[in-house]
Amino acid sequence: MTKVFTTSHLFFVIFSTSYVFTEDLFCPPAWPTTKVQPSDTDIPALEFLGYDSESECVCRKIPKKWTVCYGSDSCYRFPRSFKIDTTLLRVKTTRISEILAGDLQSVTHLESLEIEGNFHLWRIQPGTFFNMTKLIKMSISYNTNLKVLEKETFKGLINLKELYLMKNGFTNVVDITQSLQVQFVPNLIKVSLSENEFVNIDEHAFSSMASSVIEELNLVLCQIENISSKALLPLRKLQVLRLGENNFEASTVTNLLETSIDNNVPLKMLNLYGNGFRKSPPKAMLKVLAKSNITHLCMSKNQFEIISDTTFPSNDKLEYLDLREDVILNITADGFAGMSNLKTLLLSGNKLSCIPDGVLLESLTYLDLSTNSGDSYFPSYFSLGRRRFSKMKALKLLNLSYNRINSILNESFVGLDNLEIMGLKNATVFHIQPYSFQPLRKLKILNLENNPFPTNTPLTADLFYGLDSLEVLLLGGCMISDLSDKIPIFSHLKHLHHLGLERNHLTTLSSDVFFPLSKLKSIDLTDNFLVSWEQRLFENSSSLQVVHAGHNRMSYMTEAMLNDLSNLTQIDLKGNPFNCDCYSLQPLIKWMEFHINLSVLNNTELYPNCVFSSGNTTSINVDYLKVIRNKMAKCDQLIQNFSFIPLIVIAIIITVITCITYLYRWQIKYFLFVISLRLAKRKRLLPKQKCDEQQSFHYDAFVSYSNEDREFVVKLVTMLENHEPYYKLCVYERDFQVGAIITSEVLENVAKSRKTLLIISDSYVRSHWCRWEVQIAEHYKLLEKESYDVCTDDSIILVKLGEITSSKLSSTLKYLMKTRIYLQWDSDLRKQDIFWEKLRQILAPPK
Template sequence: MTAVCMGGCLCLYIVFILIQHGNGEACRKMKRAEHYSCEGRNLTSIPSSIPSSTEELYFSFNFLPSLHKPVFPWLYGLRVLDLTRCYIQYIADNAFHNVKNVTTLILTGNPISYIGPDSINSLHKLHRLVLVDTGLSSFNIPFNNLTKLQDLNIGTNNIKSVALPVFMTNFTDFCLLDLHANNISIIKVNHTTVLREMRGNITLKLSRNPILHIEPGAFQDILLRELNIQGAFVSLNALTDGLKALSGLDVIKLTIGSYIPAISLKGVDPYYLDGLCLIKFKEIYFLQKESSYYEFHVLHCMVNATKITLKKGYLRFIENVPFHHLKELYIGKNDLSEIPKLSHLHSLEKLVIINNSPALFRGFSDMPNLQYVDLSRNQFSIKGCCSYYFKDMPKIRFINLSLNANINTDLKPFSGLELLEVLDFHHTKLDIIGKYGVLQNLKYLTYLDLSYTRLTFSSPSSFHGLNSLKVLKISGNTFQGDILSYLFSNLTVLESLDMSNSGIDHIVWTTFKDLQRLQHLFLSRNKLMVLDFLTQPNLPSLTQLAVDQNNIASIQLNTLQNIPSNLSVLDLSFNPINCLCTQTDFILWIIKNQKLFPHPYNILCKSLSPSTTLRVTDFDTQSCINIRRLKIVLSICAAIVLVSASVLVYKFQFYLRYGCIVLRGHRTAKQGEYSYDAFIIYSSKDECWVMDELVDNLENGVPPIKLCLHVRDFEAGKAITSNIIDEGILGSRKIIVVVSKHFIESSWCRFEFEMAQSLLVMQGNANIIIIILEDVEEKNIKKVFGLHKYLKKNTYLKWSRNPLNNMRFWIRLRKAVIASK
């Protein structure tokens, strides 16, 4: 059987090599030093290029049907080896000889049919072994020498018994046995003998096993760190009997419940969890997804627990249980109609009751050790908050009442709660906070969230007394008059301030004059048009500023020059930036400082059309710079004219002629009247090709195309520049540009191309056809204004000496010229 298996593996291996040879992709070094990933790269062996000092190697989703010694190069430093889903079927005795220092071996999802007795056993330093979904049906794995093993995960297999091999009693460091999703249905006393003898700090996971029966006494005198039996019983009756059969178990944490909700528990004993009374545990995690018409008694057997978690269930009430040692209670997403009045729990330190919407809250009292309370997402309404609802709780430091319906406070809402450090009311309607200084006694408060509480801040004493406040969130509220200018005057240690979505249209510099430690300022989704508060040195510690989704069209140069030196994040996304040449300095600043913006692609130019978007970083600043330069030159020229007209004409004749021709050409443009089909812009040194090839093929073809050439069609006695405009550019439907090295070197060619671009853009027309006669270096192409950008955005034709390619060339060129004829 083994020989047949080896033969089949070998054939499969050879076929795969023949198919995949040369197709494997290189492994990559991960961010952490000496960690390499080769995942999903069609590899059939471990690359020899992997350094021998590599500590972690992730090789999942490749193809290694048979593991032998040559598969692995010498990797003396390797500690973690992940071979998930590599189609491994055969593991030879010496397979891991070259990686014998591995401490974690992951073989998940491999159809292993043979493991050599000295293969895994040779990994004497192995701490963690993962054999999930490998087809195992028992513990018949050769791992008796792995005395340092701590974690054995053999979940999602077909194992039918929890009976461990006797040799595991020597595994003194063993702490985790994961048998989830196997086929264990019966647990007998003799199945747990080894587990009982180990008596270690062990976690046993039996979740999602179809347990029918546990023999009484099977877990007697067994000590575990954690037992997970969530979804591990075929029915509720089996669960009821199974919990009773766990009598005598001593476990720190017990996890029970179900994964898939049953339709109903009709007819089930309300005391179906009574077996918990026979188990000694400190922490319990109960996920109840069953619904019922009855009131289940869930807590009465948890009286000695120190931590209870009841999650995602259908509990409608919590019975009154005199807990003795309870420190943490979590009740999440149940059907409670009322927050239980858990009073007199002197040991309770943390209480979380969330997502029981809607629920009634009557308050707590006499819990002297309670420090943390989270009652969010219950949609309750209360009046006279908050001292009345948290009586005799002198140590409370954290209160979260967010995402509830309505909370009315009195004038001294936090009397007796002076040690509060965190207070969260976000998305809960409040009343008088903001009108009076009702927070003054909270001198230890470091975190306050009043976001979207429908408050209107009108009192300068709203935050008086909060001398320790570091984080303040007040977004989604409103501010009366000029209250912002002195609202934060005493918050000298504040580090984070959020005032997003508050309708703010202006902020004066005095608003932040006392916030010397402020690091994060969020002003998103407001109506700000300027950021002049930055012109004053008030925010020396600021590292993050969010002003996205405001009305900022530009930022003045003096503001940019005074931006805090520590600022590393500036969010300007979705502001209507004015992309005009008058804003060139601001736009260039954005382009230059893109690392400053978390989303530079969302900084957009203001557009009159909602369907048109242009990123600021894509704005053509070069054109603006050229225009600015032209204006400067023209201004200088005008000044010099007054001094010396002759020098002006001689020194700046090109620019003057260029400007005059552009203006005159634009005014006299003929609308729809053309003498020629196309005007040819080319260097005289390329005239042979133009006459012999271009003119011959276009003018003598069918239908004939009438071309305008300066050597024959320009009007004698007329200025060359006027001929270029009148006869060439404005007198032709299309313009053909023949680009070559000679073209780049010709000042007249560059002039003609720039004129063609300028005048055609003014007319809203762009009928320019580019022919690349010969390859030109990109740096030379950039010498011609606009040519490089035009080539990147538009399709051009390229001349080739290949006859077949040239035939297509002439067809495409003719089609382009007569396209709108």
């Protein structure tokens, strides 16, 4: 399986900490293709092979990849009982103390072997690797008790090319090199002895390797304090030497190089990173280098601060110079003037605030100025200036990532006529002028990831004008929310192969955006807010093969989506909230009838999940879709049944509303009454009265009572209307108009009455109608006066008849009976006289 080349791989070469020398080195180094093989983390889980009872080891494997055997609490000898069919075997973290001849007789087919982290291992018996003629690469590292290798340890490894013996217990180089004689490993070209404690290396250290074909030797972090100037003379074909992170003086390296060069050791690459050089590189050493054939020099992680015209002598053979993380503050105009053939210059991780004059070399093809703006605690700014690159016609790769550039002007890149790759990732670019990339006619890869410029610069076609040859455009994490414009944004990118739009804020896309991209092969839309699209997006992109659209908000597949995805070889829709119902999956099922092979969905790692109404999930893989297709008729019937669901829902809603209306009918009536009351006031249906006019009211009191108390009300009317002082009462049985609307009559007569008289009895509190009249009286008498300036005397009179069930009292009646003094009717005749007298006093109009 392959996957689309992502941004993490884009500047792999630039950010790598080591440099692999090859004969046909291309400066800049060869760029990764747009597809890379997956790492070990991309492949399935380990397959359990079993437990070896003899060795007590546990082994697992990834088929056709590698096998690993381990056992930190067991595994006392090399496992033999397993049939290992992979070409790579890893034996790690075991308790093996000795590897014996014959232990590897069942794995002679191996091409790679790693014996690492076995802290009890102290010996590898000669003859162990007999007949392992296919082994090409081997690592015996991090075995801290392994202190010596016997002379014939590696006998039989006639095709071994790379050997790693890192961080073991070796203290003397001879204890290793005696086993590396050319008769045992005739094709060995690379040896790494890094992270062993050698301290001193004498002139005989590599004598036993005379006539070997070794081309690369690594002695990094070996605590070397002294190394004989003649130590490398037996290595007659040595081309690459790495001596980084050691403790020797500069003169030691100078003498070693001078003697080796004088004796025709063909060194081409020298790595001296992190050796504590201060202020400037050792001048004597650089003079020796200038006389040699060394073309590649690494002096990173030292401290040089200022590179001036006296720092480096003239050297017309040097092609590659690595000065990363050297705390360089400035490079003067003649800093590299004597390096007429310098092609690759790495200056990332320094303290430059602009593009110094000294780096503007016409011979350069690769320039790395990334990460020159400090860190998050001490940030600085980086200026591109105008026309700074005007003479750099040969430059092919320029990396300006991780700087605080802020703005890119339309003259920033003038002169870069042959540039093919540009890195501006995390460059804090807030503004890009239109036509800024116009000079870059040959640019193939442009990385603008994680820059917020779309929030300040309109995304228009003019922004990418001139990028006629661009093949890869990376815009991930740029906070892009909209790609629409009158002229398609990507209209000038006719040759674009890959477009990265992941980690943005896109919600919808238009087919106009992608219409100019007829040669597009892959697109990354991961981690946006995209929903299912109804119109085709990639109809004009006939070469499209790979789409990554995981972790968006798509809930169903549309016909347009399926047509867009028909010819793909790979699609990633993981993390989208698809529904598992028939309605959502039916377009996909029907589409299957014309795409039976479904090769686009055959990648088990990229299956999206869908969610059932129950909350369970399943993977939308080929098998699941075939099951659904076989039940197509049932699915169609289910969809037809779904059409009745809205009618059923409406019927249920109407039923619920009817029940609620009946249960709360009195509350609703009261609410409608209040509304009508307010409307009446606004329309002035009820005339305003003056409070000082005695004739303002038609009635002295409105009587609210229950029909069960009619006998008392008749007596009440007789006593108050037929005896002095004479009062006129409003009683609905006598005074309401026949045929009129009750609510309107109640409203009108309450308004015509000076007071409201409530005859409260047990039957009264059980009556919904009486409760409603109480609410009307309270609302009108107590609230409407304040809201509309209606003339009332703010009086409600309560008359209590007999005992009342308190649980039946409404909240309004409870409030009135707690806050107002009420009259109690008594059957005692003497008390009745007092009752009538008090009632007349209360009903008397104000003086």
